[in-house]
Amino acid sequence: MQQDSTKIPFWRDIRFLKVFFQILFVIGIILLAGILYSNMINGLSRQGIKLDWTFLNSEAGFGISEGINYDPSDSYLKAFWVGVVNTIKVSIAGICCGTIIGFFFGIARLSSNWLIQKIAAVYVECFRNIPLLLQIFFWAALIRSLPKIENSIVISDNIVFNVQGIFFPSFAPGPGFTTWLWYLLGGVILAIIVVLGFAVFRHFGGDHELQQTDRPPFTSNIIFAAKWAAAPTFIIVAIAGWFLTSEPTFAVTRPVLQRFGYVGGMNLSPEFTSVLIGLSVYTSAFIAEVVRSGIQAVVKGQREAARAVGLKESQVLSLVVIPQAIPIIVPPLTSQFLNLIKNSSLSVAIGYPELFQVGETIINQTGQTIPIFGMIMMSYLIMSLTTSAFMNWYNRRITRYGLSR
């Protein structure tokens, strides 16, 4: 019998085995999930709870201390949404503050100044080695120890500190705001006309000596015109509109003391402030280490070359080192952002009404543990995946060209 070299028995064929085991694995997973699900349904029905989502439309009946417009007569779904928005709010604010503080201390830790370097090291080592929950409690206690309303600390009539939190002046659209918006719209239209006119003139008019093929493409003329003609046009119209509008376009509201406390301006509640400080300080300690390792990963020769062309130390850092450190920093930085979003659920401990806290309240009132936990998990998953998708996109954009050896 002749041996056919291309004929392999299927139990030795790598191509077959690869597919076979993957199929086996998927079947196993589906079976396991099915067992768990039917078990859960049985358990729930024994407790008399039916898995159904209609409860989400019933009246919530509980108050939420802060967040978007909400009333206890609104539905559970609306209440849940208030929690989602509060989570997003504290996460975005925390990511912004944490990143800024983290970059500052990460760079400071590499400073040649002994004192700055040591202060940064102490900061990082303290805040990343104390449990976050403890830190949030600490900030909450600190804010609760701020003076009572009648003894508020007021800085230059604008910023107020007291047990109700921190108050800032804020901008609100004034009576002339809509008039000004019309000017802005006019500016946009005028700018578009200018761009098109300018681009057409540059493309078809101008230098007739040029061959048709030598002309820059029409889109490059559009970009050129947008940069040099449209932006100035829009800005001029916007500024002119600002001065031509007789009524004020923006009104500044300041915190003012009334019977039950300060009203007006922007208020950061004690809960929000403690969570925000806790999250940003804790995460910034980790970000500082990420930034430090990123900067140290840029080879020494890059700094030397930058110094050799005569750049100052600050320029060496901002023009040569940091642009090369960013692609190294971004992936671990993304992890820190995701940690921050998930850590925001610790707010439940001090009563900041975010996703998890509102969810727990709904569970207590309805007993719908499984659906609400499912919704909470899905919400965190969506927020985290969105963040990491954005960061991955950003990372791909900046790593188009390879790093130096």
Place this chain on the structure above:
Amino acid sequence: MSENENITNNPIIVCEDVHKWFDDFHVLKGITTSFKKGEKAVICGPSGSGKSTFIRTINRLEEHQRGTIIVDGIELSNDLRNINLIRQEVGMVFQQFNLFPHLSNIKNITLGPMRVRKLSKRRAEEEALALLERMGIEDQAYKYPAEISGGQQQRVAIARALAMEPKIMLFDEPTSALDPEMISEVLDVMRELAHSGMTMLVVTHEMGFAREVADRVMFFDEGVVVEEASPADFFDNPQHDRTKLFISQTLQH
């Protein structure tokens, strides 16, 4: 053979008893020498002899701990202003090229002129293109360093240093990281630069280049200048045993 007609008698670099330690390791043990304007000095020696460290002290990439270095009348001290002034007058080319990988070749060249010499973008780019043409690689201007060969990268690096219009050029083993067939294209532009009258300090193992271009060859060993002479004397009539050994070993292969 050498370019004596370009040399003036004024020293542009004066070194007096320069010492340098890396922790306990005494790298430079009292270097006293001077270089005239337009002079081309080739510095050679075994690895660890301090030759690279020496030229790196001249633009303060390495700090010297004792002695004085005066470059074009400016003393290299702890005065930040002096360090920056000297770095603007001294260009440097590295063994590993050290181009900025996140910038295109032309931006690598215009960075210094725009940020330090405060040239306009248009002016800096004109000068950069002229330099790239002089290096024979004007068609590589808008590529990135990772997209061109090692020899081309080193020529961009030379253009980057020249864009600051330096009075002195330091070369730290400029061909050591290159494939053999790319060495000559870099040596060619260095030769052209030498003929233009630039003051050059070159650390290299290219003995052919030393013989042809150098006014003086300095031999470093264990942190001291063992021997310095004109290329003819240095290669054909070395005085010290250490030099003889080095030359026989370098020229063997």
